[in-house]
Amino acid sequence: MDGTTATADDFLDRALLEEAVKKSGLLWVLAEGSAERRPVWHAWHQGAVVLVGDGAEQPLHGLTAGSGAEVTVRSKDKWGRLLAFPTRVAALEPGSEAWLGAVEELKGKRLNAPDTDTIADRWARECRVLRLEPLGPPAQRPGTMPQESHAAAPLPSPATTRQPIPAGLPKLILGRLRRRG
Template identity: 75%
Template sequence: MDRTPAAAANADAFLDRALLEEAAKKSGLLWVRADGEEQSRALWHAWYDGAVVVVGDGGEQPLHGLTAGSGALVTVRSKDKGGRLTGWPARVSVLEPGSEAWLGAVEELKGKRLNAPDTDTITDRWARECRVLRLEPVAGLTERPGEMPDASHAAVPMPTPATTRMPIPSGLPKLLFKRRRG
């Protein structure tokens, strides 16, 4: 068995790539921070042809800051615990609608898209209105089990007009707690 430093580095790179790929395939969400952005965004995705692919804009998830040729930092969560599992730098490229790579990526993404309003024509809508991006790993892992940063990475939630805190209707307690008459 070869124990040279070069062989050990190759084995580590192989294991890192296997962890990266398996984590991306299993996780339903990942966090992506585009170069120059302050916050990461949660994105649903698929794994296709050695990279993460995402669809966004045009009525789908926002892809702010992700442009062709730019970089991004991808963080993948653990499927069972939900915490950070691994992270890596990625190069962003835009897949052209109708190209072989775009068609393959869209087929993978269609299977991951939940509750689509137009499942029969979703491919046409994505070609017209959305961008399909490929986030290809470009270097080794920046985070891995046993080598996580000490910082919490907690972030202030993004501003939104949505709210869930409203007063309860005055008649609700009567409906919930009235006794049945026998």
């Protein structure tokens, strides 16, 4: 991780980090100097999170080479925060060996791409491929979670909450179930 003597806890933290990132389809990234976390789709490649964005892909707000970012991973089964860890952002040069490897991993994760056969060419022209390298152990993990809420206030919207169900609906549903059984 950082060159110091590794303990069993370090290995367990790293294994948890890798498995959680690999199994999660979505990560939340807080770029250094930014005020809000952004959801991103990703892949895990050679010990780091890789992202593709900008152009016609997902926005990579505030993520720049050489800066830092905090990545939050949710639990696959409970969908709650599982861990958060600091990273260093590195940009991969289009056509380089690292870029080609990352793109191969990302292509498999990209859903509904309009140009599946030429997606790598488009990414090389229009997008940035970033590598988020973990820096040390997770800042938050099971047993070391902060006590305060991280709930965000909903954005203003004309949408309303669900209304009570109509009074006759339970009777209608139960009647159908009785007729079947």
